[in-house]
Amino acid sequence: MGAEVVVEGLTKSFGRQTIWRDVTLTLPPGEVSVMLGPSGTGKSVFLKSIIGLLKPERGSCEINGVDIVTCSEHKLYEIRKLFGVLFQDGALFGSMNLYDNVAFPLREHTKKSEAEIRKIVLEKLDMTGLNGAEKKLPGEISGGMRKRAGLARALVLDPEIILVDEPDSGLDPVRTSYISQLLIDLNTQIDATILIVSHNINLARTVPDNIGMLFRRELVMFGPREVLLTSEEPVVKQFLNGSRLGPIGMSEEKDEATMAAEQAHVDAGHHDGSTDDVSGVVPQIQPTPGLGERSAVGRRLDRVMSILHTLPPAAQEGIKESLTEDEKARYGVGASQFRPSPRPRDSGEWRSSSGDLGDGEVAELPNSSWRNAPPGGGA
Numbered sequence: 001m002g003a004e005v006v007v008e009g010l011t012k013s014f015g016r017q018t019i020w021r022d023v024t025l026t027l028p029p030g031e032v033s034v035m036l037g038p039s040g041t042g043k044s045v046f047l048k049s050i051i052g053l054l055k056p057e058r059g060s061c062e063i064n065g066v067d068i069v070t071c072s073e074h075k076l077y078e079i080r081k082l083f084g085v086l087f088q089d090g091a092l093f094g095s096m097n098l099y100d101n102v103a104f105p106l107r108e109h110t111k112k113s114e115a116e117i118r119k120i121v122l123e124k125l126d127m128t129g130l131n132g133a134e135k136k137l138p139g140e141i142s143g144g145m146r147k148r149a150g151l152a153r154a155l156v157l158d159p160e161i162i163l164v165d166e167p168d169s170g171l172d173p174v175r176t177s178y179i180s181q182l183l184i185d186l187n188t189q190i191d192a193t194i195l196i197v198s199h200n201i202n203l204a205r206t207v208p209d210n211i212g213m214l215f216r217r218e219l220v221m222f223g224p225r226e227v228l229l230t231s232e233e234p235v236v237k238q239f240l241n242g243s244r245l246g247p248i249g250m251s252e253e254k255d256e257a258t259m260a261a262e263q264a265h266v267d268a269g270h271h272d273g274s275t276d277d278v279s280g281v282v283p284q285i286q287p288t289p290g291l292g293e294r295s296a297v298g299r300r301l302d303r304v305m306s307i308l309h310t311l312p313p314a315a316q317e318g319i320k321e322s323l324t325e326d327e328k329a330r331y332g333v334g335a336s337q338f339r340p341s342p343r344p345r346d347s348g349e350w351r352s353s354s355g356d357l358g359d360g361e362v363a364e365l366p367n368s369s370w371r372n373a374p375p376g377g378g379a
């Protein structure tokens with residue numbers, strides 16, 4: 001199973017520009033999480049901070065008990081070996097064929113023989129659907145293939161945590177669906193913790209177990225997918241519907257007068273720019289038949305059911321509706337005596353800033369009805 005990543009009170013600035021502050025969340029081990037946010041909100045900066053390529057000014061990011069913000073360079077080097085990273089463009093070496101690109105980390109960081117390396121490289125190329133393409137140069141293949149080659153390379157050191165920066169960038173919707181399926185299949189096969197940074201709505205709706213969103217220099221939310229997908233929070237609704245109506249503007253956030261003018265424009269019959277009316281909890285992508293079940297699914301269900309009473313009512317409904325009859329019986333859903341058992345403080349629970357929540361209580365967002373998980377909280 002992949003490693004847990006516990007982020008607490010993380011703040012990152014460049015000079016006087018704060019990118020985000022006080023970000024607190026837990027990436028549950030072996031689960032898939034997506035960090036959403038409009039362009040420029042610091043998603044890539046977040047990803048680079050988690051792997052220690054950038055140093056946040058405050059807060060901690062603990063992996064296997066090591067805080068990568070304050071640990072020594074030596075420890076950081078060791079922790080980085082747990083990671084596989086897919087950068088936006090695949091970050092392949094242009095002069096090397098795919099085989100050598102994928103073999104590169106093994107030749108650099110291990111003492112494996114060429115025969116062992118060959119076995120691993122061919123296995124990872126197979127997992128990413130690149131059988132037979134090993135002699136191609138990055139310049140000779142499509143963007144989607146380059147991404148998959150980048151993923152194959154990210155897999156060769158058997159990572160416990162995979163970070164994926166905008167897997168959909170530059171891809172058409174169909175290729176984006178394929179890469180979404182591939183990410184779920186990889187999670188099924190290796191049970192790694194996966195964090196995807198993206199602003200692709202379809203990917204966010206269908207791939208992750210947990211979703212977070214960065215906006216206005218803070219983490220607006222982070223929690224089980226059902227929380228964000230059923231959220232009435234204006235910024236979340238606007239983002240998920242790709243609409244001009246809401247607090248997100250062309251570049252910076254909008255003032256109230258602009259929002260009112262835009263609302264009047266739409267009320268007068270003009271289109272708001274959104275492309276679909278999908279709402280609520282849509283089904284999550286399942287592993288390709290033959291690969292078996294994702295181990296994360298059962299673990300996540302236990303975890304989510306144990307914090308169900310702390311979630312917003314719409315999210316609770318979404319989760320209950322997705323349960324099979326067996327699951328309902330197992331968790332006592334529908335029975336009047338249903339009351340999930342409390343979990344330990346650092347179990348990745350969704351919670352409010354005021355601490356633990358009781359039945360029927362809800363968490364709060366800054367300036368709105370729901371809040372991100374504060375210190376100790378998370379997915």
Ligand SMILES: Nc1ncnc2c1ncn2[C@@H]1O[C@H](COP(=O)(O)OP(=O)(O)OP(=O)(O)O)[C@@H](O)[C@H]1O
Pocket residue numbers: 014019037038039040041042043044045046199
């Ligand atoms: N090394 C750096 N030095 C100074 N500023 C930086 C650095 N890296 C990123 N930034 C700034 O941090 C902000 C957030 O950038 P980031 O690339 O993380 O956004 P993003 O949410 O990933 O955007 P997009 O969705 O467009 O990729 C931007 O204003 C960017 O200019």
